[in-house]
Structures are given as C-alpha cells and as structure tokens.
Amino acid sequence: MIQPLSGENLSEELRTAVRRFESGLCEQAGQLCLSILDHNPHDAWALYLLRLVERRLARPKPSTKPALIWQFDPARAWESDWLQTLLGDVVEKSIVDNSWSQIAETMIVVDNRLVPEKVSYYRRAFEMGCRVILVHLSDEAFKDDLGAYQYCDGVIRNYRSDLLAGYSKIRFIPLGYKAGFTADAGAAKPAAARKYLWSFAGDAKKLTRGPMLQSMARAGDGFQHLSEGFGSRDALPTDAYRRLMDDSIVVPCPSGWSNLETFRVYEALEAGCIPIVEKRPGFDYFTQLLGPHPMPTVTHWEDAATLVMRLKAEDGLEPLRQACAAWWATYKPALTAEVGAFITDRLKAN
DSSP states (O other), X not given: OOOOSOXXXXXXXXXXXXXXXXXXXXXXXXXXXXXXXXXXXXXXXXXXXXXXXXXXXXXXXXXXXOEEEESSXXXXXXXXXXXXXXXXXTOSEEEEOOSSOOOOSEEEEEEESOOGGGHHHHHHHHHTTOEEEEEEEOOTTSOSOOGGGGGSSEEEXXXXXXXXXXXXXXXXXXXXXXXXXXXXXXXXXXXXXXXEEEEEEEOTTSTTHHHHHHHXXXXXXXXXXXXXXXXXXXXXXXXXXXXXXXXXXXXXXXXXXXXXXXXHXXXXXXXTOEEEXXXXXXXXXXXXXXXXXXXXXXXXXXHHHHHHHXXXXXXXXXXXXXXXXXXXXXXXXXXXXXXXXXXXXXXHOO
C-alpha cells in the first residue's frame, strides 16, 4: 500500500520537515532533512522526503520519450498487443530486462507479481532522480506488494480497485484482448451472418459460470467448448477462438476466480459481438472502470437468456451489436489519448 509520511513513527523534526514541504517551503524542508541525515544517515523517510524536495526544486528536464522496460518476457504476456496499442506512440524504445537492473532517466516499467524484494529497484531509480511510470499487470486477487508505488511518478494497472481509486497517481486500464487475438482480423459480420446466437469457450468451474451456462442453454442456438483452465491444453487456440467469436452474436462474460473482469469482454467487443457482463448488488464494476457503455449487464445470470430471447424476438440484436461496436471503436483511441496524457502529466509532476 502507498504509505504517507505521517504517524507516530516520525520524529518531531521530520514532522516539521513534512509540514514545510506541504506548505511549499521546500528549501526549509530540505535543510531539515539534511540535518536529520547528518545524525542518522539511514533514516529512510528523511531520505525519501529529501528526494521529493529535490524533484520539486529541480528544473524541468528536456522533453524525451521514456524507455519501455519489461521485467518479464513480453512474448509471454497476454497483454503485449494491448499495451502496444496503448503505449506505442508514447515510448522511445523497448528493452527486455527481467533482472531489475536496467534503469533509464525516464522509463515505463512493465512488471507483475510484485513482491517486497522488487521494491529496491524502484527505490534505487527514485533516489537516482529517474522518472518512473509503473505498468502493474496481473494483480487480479489484489495480493501483490505495493511498496514500489511510492517510488513511482505514476502507476498504470489493470483490475480496478475501490481502495486505490482515490490516488491521483494511479490510472486503471481495462484488461484488453490477449496477444494474437487481433491478427488477420477482418470486418465484423452482421448478426444475421453469424452462425451462433451465443457462445462460450473456457473453464466452467469458476464462480458464476455454471449458472450462466444453465441460463444460456434456454436461449438455444448456442455453442460451448469447455476446458480445464486459461491457456490449458484443451483450450481453443487463439485463431480458433477468434473464429468462434466472429461467428457469435452474443458472448456471455461471467467473472473469473477473483474479479468480474476478464479478457473475454474485450475480445467479444473486438470481434463485434455483444458481451453480456456481470455486476454485483451495489457494485457496477464495468461502469466504474469504463464509464457509460452499451453492454447488457446482469446481476443474476438466469436473466441473461430472457434478455437474449427478447432481443431476438424484437429484432434488437443487430442494433445492439452495432452500438457495442461503435462504442468500442470510439473508446479505444480515447483511452490511448488519456493514457498518453496521464504519462506525460505524471512525468512532469513535482
């Protein structure tokens, strides 16, 4: 978690330094930090505040595009194509490090499975005066250690969190589509040209997926391919999965193990389908993450089949499919622009 400079663990001198910093009296705050460090060179909080003071007083650096540094192999990242869409025009070069040793003056670091041992890398970059945007992936269960956040100028992460939403330095992004899904994609077919009213391919054991399949069976004209898990041997290859999506009108998108959000939602949108997404009482995750959207949303999956059958009877499938496709086509470039602006603003922030 992000740790503020407050609490009973701070000395009175350091508290005074914090008050000076928060009042804009940075030179006084810096002098107090230096005094503390003269007596205790290992005071981590005094050093941290001193670096913040130095950043605020530093002259603006020349505008340069940051380096993109991967701390795991991008070839094994489901999000690699999606991040290329969002970051492609923002970065200068891409480096695969995977050793937490490469540091650039301005950098965007893509990392996952954050543990306390990784914090020293981000702290080292911070103390060197580097500007760092962390792209934090795969924290679906909210188990990762967030100690690195305090040393970053900004954090872009998937899986929206209400507990983190109040921090201005954190920007949430959707999961997007998995790597390879958009390869050789043609124009989306209209509903009348699609083979299946609905389809589902994946693991049926997760949370609400059983009730979803029972409900959708009532809608008829569906297809399902059940597998052991995400990326398992019996899962559909990406190209076959894309062909299934291209031939499906409706794609129900139940939750994963720990989160309502799955890649399936954005793959369905990318293929011009109608995703049906899930919400919980008092918790409309997708509206909180994406803003207003046209995707049908259900709290109880038994309502999904009724919804689909009504749309079919009223000839409403194609208009809704077009509405979802048009919204997604507008949303993606807008998101790319917002992410780029966030990175630019955070790299310039004091």
